[in-house]
Amino acid sequence: MSKELLGALSALEEEKGIKKEVVIEALEAALVSAYKRNYGQAQNVEVSFDDKKGEMHVYAVKTVVDDVVDDQLQVSLDEALEINKGYELGDEIKFEVTPKNFGRIAAQTAKQVIMQRVREAERENVFDEYSKYEDELVTGTVERQDTRFVYVNLGKVEAVMGSKDQMPNEVYRPQDRIKVYVTKVENATKGPQVFVSRTATGMLKRLFEQEVPEIYDGTVEIVSIAREAGDRAKVAVRSNNSDIDPVGTAVGPRGQRVQTIVNELHGENMDIVEWDEDDASYIANSLNPAEVIDVIFDDDNERACTVIVPDYQLSLAIGKKGQNARLAAKLTGFKIDIKSETEAKKILADKAAAASDDTEADEASDQGDQTEDSTEDAPTDGADVNTNPDESNEDTQD
Structure with missing residues (x-):
């Protein structure tokens, strides 16, 4: 067995990259379990492998004590001193207890351990490769x-x-x-x-990196992607070189670059828009192909806005089943409410009228307060009127 085992360990290290020490450590642990299973659980044993000769040795480990309670785990101090005068209480002594037929058990165990280690190593290698x-x-x-x-x-x-x-x-x-x-x-x-x-936004990003060298090398950067896989996607890009148009670069000559990606995704439509550090401009770009008149931000919610578009562009801006607006919101991170120009004007007119009514009401209220104050301060032509009933009675009696 010794030559076969040593040969197997060397082959594992060379062919599978499994270090000999790792297999030996696992083999020794497995042989301890095998020994206890076959020769007694109560013993404290160690297995040592001689990697020069390929031999296994089993040792019972016993602690030096004054009075032996368990002779499988303990040895008396007197007996220990007969072995070596240097032993003291608490020391551990190893006694070889290798059975005569342990070679057969060791061979079977070694085969199992090696096969297990090979499987584990192969799994680990595959994991490392694909991670x-x-x-x-x-x-x-x-x-x-x-x-x-x-x-x-x-x-x-x-x-x-x-x-x-x-x-x-x-x-x-x-x-x-x-x-x-x-x-x-x-x-x-x-x-x-x-x-x-095939639906992850990362898939789309990697496809653009494959088809557009400027995106791969970082000259043009993908800032955000919003995707409803298989139907439509919006991609926001910016250029790190003022001389390069990010949208035109991503689309490619005659749209060839983006068309290759569309074909790979079996017809998923692509809107390539330019990212802008100005939120209003970015939101307007995100609603492409619709034209935007104005972007009004919500005073109460900094991530919400109302977008005003021409009447004839309202359906285009919203998109089929709200898809264009939905993707624009995902792309920019803003809650977007889209209004037609006519609707926006009506809303503004209603707000102006309401504000005017409130102003008139406030003015009327102020005038009423002023009149009341004047009445209270003005003197009467006749005698002073005393509304205290007790004082009135006293005057009458006089």
């Missing part, structure tokens, strides 16, 4: 699909794509080659679990 792809695009092959998941073969691991990560306008067939975005990699008991998506 590097988290937040990245990878290409895989559709293996199968059930009612909830699509399973994608990425080579060494099968990735899982949940229902919310599947595009509503796509059909996944076995052997289809697809690009997916790795959202999470977990080191599970049965091996690495890789979760992928």
Whole structure:
């Protein structure tokens, strides 16, 4: 067994990258359990592996005491001193107790430990490899699909794509080659679990980085993405070079760059808008393709605003089922209320009228107060009127 075991340990280190010391440590722990299972649980034993000869040795570890209570765990001081004059109370002494047939048990245990370590190492290597792809695009092959998941073969691991990560306008067939975005990699008991998506905003960002060199190198930056996967998305971009138009760069000559992305996502429409540090301008840009007349911010909520558009642009600004407004709100982080120009004018007129009525009412109230004050201060033509009933009675009696 010794030569075979040493050869196996060397092969593991060279081929699998599993250090010999790691396997030996696991093997010694497993052999302790095997010994106790076969020869007695009560003993305190250690197993030592001689990596030069490939031999296993089992030792019973006993503590030096005055009076022995348990001879499997303790040894008397007198007996210890016969072994070595230097022993003291509390010291531990190792006695070799290797059984004659322990080689067979050791061989079986070694095989199991090595196989287990190989599986663990392979799982760890796969996890390390694929955890590097988290937040990245990878290409895989559709293996199968059930009612909830699509399973994608990425080579060494099968990735899982949940229902919310599947595009509503796509059909996944076995052997289809697809690009997916790795959202999470977990080191599970049965091996690495890789979760992928085609609906994540990160997928769209990585596609733009692939198709637009200026985005990949940071000349043009994606600031925000709002996406309703499979239908429509808005992407806000800005340029870190004043000579480069961020929107035109992202769209590409004759729209080729963005069209490649649209094709990859099977027809998902793209609105590329320019980010602006001025919130009003940014909000106006986000409602593209609609024209915006004005953006009025809410005094009570700094992240809310009313956007005024021409009457004929109202439907375009809101979008089908409110989609354009909804995506603009997600993109900018503002609550957006869209009004037509006519509606806005009416609201302003109503507010002005209400303000005028309030002013007139306040003026009338002020005049009434002034009249009352004048009446109280003015003298009467006749005698003073005393409203105190007691004083009135006294005057009458006189």
